[in-house]
Amino acid sequence: MLDFVIFAVTFLTVLLVAIIWLYPSSKKVTTIPGLDPSTSEDGNLSDIARAGSLHEFLMETHAQFGPITGFWWGQTYAVSIASPDLFKQHASVFDRPTELFKLFEPMIGPLSIQYANGADGRKRRQCYDRAFEHEKLHGYYETFQKVCCASNGVVKKWLDKGEQDHIPLSEDMFSFAIKSALFTLMGESFNDEKLVLSVKTAYDKAWGEMEHRLTDPIIPNEKSPRIKQFDEALKYIQNTVQKVVQHRKAHNAKEQGHLLIDAILEVSSSEEQVNSDTITYMVGAFHTTANLLTWCIYFLATHSDVQEKLLKELKKVLGDKNVVDDQTYGQLSYMNQVLNETLRCAVVAPWAARVQDFDTELGGHRIPKNTPVIHALGVVLHDEKFWPLPNKFDPDRFSVEQSKNRSSYTFSPFGFAGKRKCPGYKFSYLESAILLSTLIRKFKISLWEDQVVQPVYGLVTHPQEEIWIKVAKRQ
Ligand code: HEM
Numbered sequence: 001m002l003d004f005v006i007f008a009v010t011f012l013t014v015l016l017v018a019i020i021w022l023y024p025s026s027k028k029v030t031t032i033p034g035l036d037p038s039t040s041e042d043g044n045l046s047d048i049a050r051a052g053s054l055h056e057f058l059m060e061t062h063a064q065f066g067p068i069t070g071f072w073w074g075q076t077y078a079v080s081i082a083s084p085d086l087f088k089q090h091a092s093v094f095d096r097p098t099e100l101f102k103l104f105e106p107m108i109g110p111l112s113i114q115y116a117n118g119a120d121g122r123k124r125r126q127c128y129d130r131a132f133e134h135e136k137l138h139g140y141y142e143t144f145q146k147v148c149c150a151s152n153g154v155v156k157k158w159l160d161k162g163e164q165d166h167i168p169l170s171e172d173m174f175s176f177a178i179k180s181a182l183f184t185l186m187g188e189s190f191n192d193e194k195l196v197l198s199v200k201t202a203y204d205k206a207w208g209e210m211e212h213r214l215t216d217p218i219i220p221n222e223k224s225p226r227i228k229q230f231d232e233a234l235k236y237i238q239n240t241v242q243k244v245v246q247h248r249k250a251h252n253a254k255e256q257g258h259l260l261i262d263a264i265l266e267v268s269s270s271e272e273q274v275n276s277d278t279i280t281y282m283v284g285a286f287h288t289t290a291n292l293l294t295w296c297i298y299f300l301a302t303h304s305d306v307q308e309k310l311l312k313e314l315k316k317v318l319g320d321k322n323v324v325d326d327q328t329y330g331q332l333s334y335m336n337q338v339l340n341e342t343l344r345c346a347v348v349a350p351w352a353a354r355v356q357d358f359d360t361e362l363g364g365h366r367i368p369k370n371t372p373v374i375h376a377l378g379v380v381l382h383d384e385k386f387w388p389l390p391n392k393f394d395p396d397r398f399s400v401e402q403s404k405n406r407s408s409y410t411f412s413p414f415g416f417a418g419k420r421k422c423p424g425y426k427f428s429y430l431e432s433a434i435l436l437s438t439l440i441r442k443f444k445i446s447l448w449e450d451q452v453v454q455p456v457y458g459l460v461t462h463p464q465e466e467i468w469i470k471v472a473k474r475q
Helices: 002-022 045-051 054-065 085-091 099-108 118-132 133-149 153-160 170-188 191-216 225-250 258-265 270-301 304-318 333-346 377-381 424-441
Strands: 066-075 078-082 352-354 360-362 365-367 372-373 445-446 455-457 461-463 468-473
Touching: 045 054, 045 066, 045 153, 045 365, 054 066, 054 078, 054 377, 054 445, 054 455, 066 352, 099 191, 099 225, 099 270, 118 133, 118 258, 118 270, 133 153, 133 170, 133 424, 133 455, 153 170, 170 191, 170 270, 170 424, 191 225, 225 258, 225 270, 258 270, 270 304, 270 424, 270 445, 270 468, 304 365, 304 424, 304 445, 333 424, 365 461, 424 445
Parallel strands: 078 372
Antiparallel strands: 066 078, 352 372, 360 365, 445 468, 455 461
């Protein structure tokens, strides 16, 4: 009898340990509906990979479980929210969880603002945000215009093309976005076209490695050609940042205008932090705006009615003026609708995330402290309740009439929480509007047929392959 009792107790103990080990969700102290981990080691990471991306995984899990759901990011339990009401409840949270963005650390560095929380994060944001204030943006009009119409700019390049030429849309938008950001945020060192091109080449290599790791997490050893190429590219970017810093110090450049790079120098306590924050803002500025422009022109090329309506507005507002200025920019309301609908339809940046270091409540559920909470921005941007036929590109959704009863949280492509919304959002609208207002007035843009354009939803959504367009000069 005693033998049987010992056997039964041992068996039950082993069973209990096995259940806890195999199913960490049984330790879950929350009532949030969601997934159990598929494996004890990786949680639901394999489900995310199977879905194609975190955004596509969140689309599926929210469809299954509703506006609040939980899953396992490896060994970490994470929550995702996807409704204007839940977004509102999280509107004052500032801190960001590091786990979900760890992948980018080799490029942006551990001291990046991306990982800065609490007083340090707030102080840095306050200081850097000055580079994006109204008066500063005012000073960027001319630069954006210059970059787009320079002898090596996109307008000149397209003017030189025949109607049967294939134009690489994404490549041209990247080139414009990189030059615009480097000139405006880092200063005159980047008047040198060669330097801009070599930074672009190094940046493409370094970012290419980060993208590679999004789909294939196995990192080769440090002597492999892939890692060597990444290290060299990163070193080149870091050295360039330091040269720009030396230049600004040597020429007392601040007097010519306080730029983002000066703000970074003001609050940074080390060279490493200067590199980290400068590279973080480069990633923020290049990728997002270049993809916003790529998707926008793609939609205009495939919706000739929208392109003509935009042209009509541009002619009416700008008349004979060549350039957009402060006054005319404010009148380009259809342009704004087109950019908003692009951000919504293409889901340019699919998600953000926050964390709190104390237990909280969200949507009636307890959220244990230190649980990462994902803001599924893209899921809400494609929610049929707010956006009927969500895959349809229709800028009229943003007309005054159609927007008036919509909560602002239904459209948060730049995030919304804790005064930590994207710092570059106005910069991005302005830069895009200036380029588009020139391109659309000069060219009728269409797409080369027989292309399958597939979005890849990474940290930023980009087309899987280059999009090829053709342009016809307007009279
Ligand atoms: C289409 C354009 C853009 C989109 C869709 C976009 C989207 C976002 C989103 C969703 C976030 C996360 C916000 C949050 O955590 O709540 C973010 C953060 C950030 N963005 Fe953007 N962004 C864009 C353009 C830019 C530009 C032009 C810059 C720089 C000039 C920039 C720099 C940054 C930086 C540095 C952060 C992190 C800020 C922090 O840690 O506090 N972004 N962006």
